[in-house]
Amino acid sequence: xxxxTQSPSSLSASVGDRVTITCQxxxxxxxxxxxxxxxxxxxxxLLIYDASxxxxxxxxxxxxxxSGTDFTFxxxxxxxxxxxxxxxxxxxxxxxxxxxxxxxxx
Amino acid sequence: QVQLVESGGGLVKPGGSLRLSCxxxxxxxxxxxxxxxxxxxxxxxxxVSYISSSGSTIYYADSVKGRFTISRDNAKxxxxxxxxxxxxxxxxxxxxxxxxxxxxNWGQGTLVTVSS
Numbered sequence: 001x002x003x004x005t006q007s008p009s010s011l012s013a014s015v016g017d018r019v020t021i022t023c024q025x026x027x028x029x030x031x032x033x034x035x036x037x038x039x040x041x042x043x044x045x046l047l048i049y050d051a052s053x054x055x056x057x058x059x060x061x062x063x064x065x066x067s068g069t070d071f072t073f074x075x076x077x078x079x080x081x082x083x084x085x086x087x088x089x090x091x092x093x094x095x096x097x098x099x100x101x102x103x104x105x106x
Numbered sequence: 107q108v109q110l111v112e113s114g115g116g117l118v119k120p121g122g123s124l125r126l127s128c129x130x131x132x133x134x135x136x137x138x139x140x141x142x143x144x145x146x147x148x149x150x151x152x153x154v155s156y157i158s159s160s161g162s163t164i165y166y167a168d169s170v171k172g173r174f175t176i177s178r179d180n181a182k183x184x185x186x187x188x189x190x191x192x193x194x195x196x197x198x199x200x201x202x203x204x205x206x207x208x209x210x211n212w213g214q215g216t217l218v219t220v221s222s
Contacts, residue, residue, distance in 0.1 A: 001168075034208060036151075043201055043212035044151065055210070087151055091207035094165055095141070095153035 002026050006088055006098030012106045019075040021101045023088035028068050032092040035064055035073045037084045038100075044087060048073065080105060108132040108211040110202050115216030122192050122220070128185040128202030128213055136160075136180040139206035142187050144198035145215075152198075155187065156206035165206075170196075192220045 003026040013019050023033065031051035036044035046055045048064035051071060061076045075082055083105055088098040114126040128140070141156040155166045155176040164176055175188040185202050197220045203209035 032207070038151075043214060044209075046208070046210050049208055049210075089151070089209075094156075094167075095143070095206070095209075097151040097153070100150045 002029060002090055002093050002096050004088055004090055004096050004098040006101055008101060009099060010102040010104065012104045013078050014106045015078055015080060017078045019078050019082075019103060021073040021086055021088075023066075023071045023073070023098050025069045025071075025090055025092075029090045029092035031067045032090055033064075033066070033071050034089045034091070035062075036087045036089060037082075038087065039084045047086075075103075078103070078105070108204060110204065110211060110213035112200060112202050112213040112216040115200065115218045117219045117221065118192055119222050120193060120220055123188070123190045124192065124218060126187040126189065126200055126202075126216060126218070128187075130183045130185065130202075130204070133204070135178075135183040138204050140178060140185045141203045141206050141209055142176060142185075142200060143203055143209065143212075144196075144200045144218075146195070146198040149198075154200070157185070158206075189218070192218075194220050196220050 005024045033051045035048040038044040047058050052064045063074045065072050085100045085102045087100050109131045111129045142154040157164050157176045173191045177186045199215040201215045202213045204211040
């Protein structure tokens with residue numbers, strides 16, 4: 001099974017800050033990686049697919065990069081509505097999610 | 107638009123059974139793989155199972171293999187998850203999602219609580 005190690009598990013940042021989350025796969029997964037945002041009591045929402053493609057309707061302050069085993073998710077300018085938990089997810093071999101990163105406002 | 111509505115959750119005793127349903131609309135259900143993904147209270151997301159568009163290909167997470175059965179009825183635009191021999195660690199919100207690789211659309215989830 002492919003393990004996804006996501007870090008940090010939580011972070012606190014100010015409005016306008018640049019926020020970066022990393023996700024490392026236990027083996028090569030090419031670019032078969034997605035990023036989701038989940039707000040309390042809601043289903044996850046797809047933000048980035050295939051490592052770097054922005055889902056339709058998602059603000060451009062969200063971006064993703066990486067390939068192989070190391071991936072990065074970035075919010076270029078944190079907004080109050082971005083408070084949520086973010087998950088990476090690989091689909092090279094079934095599906096595996098990272099442990100999540102809870103983003104809070106400082 | 108795409109809509110997925112889960113039902114069938116509830117409180118069940120350890121060792122008991124429950125059948126979840128997911129009603130799909132807004133897309134051609136028979137064209138898509140479908141998945142079940144769960145989330146224990148306060149925890150992260152865990153893939154449970156997926157089924158191919160025809161139902162001929164099925165995969166399960168090791169944690170549920172032999173206890174859970176996924177199925178679908180394309181004529182009824184419905185996805186199912188039969189859960190047997192339930193354990194406390196199966197307590198979670200269960201989501202159905204469209205696709206097995208890129209779950210773009212999710213239902214609102216149904217809560218399954220396994221407790222005596």
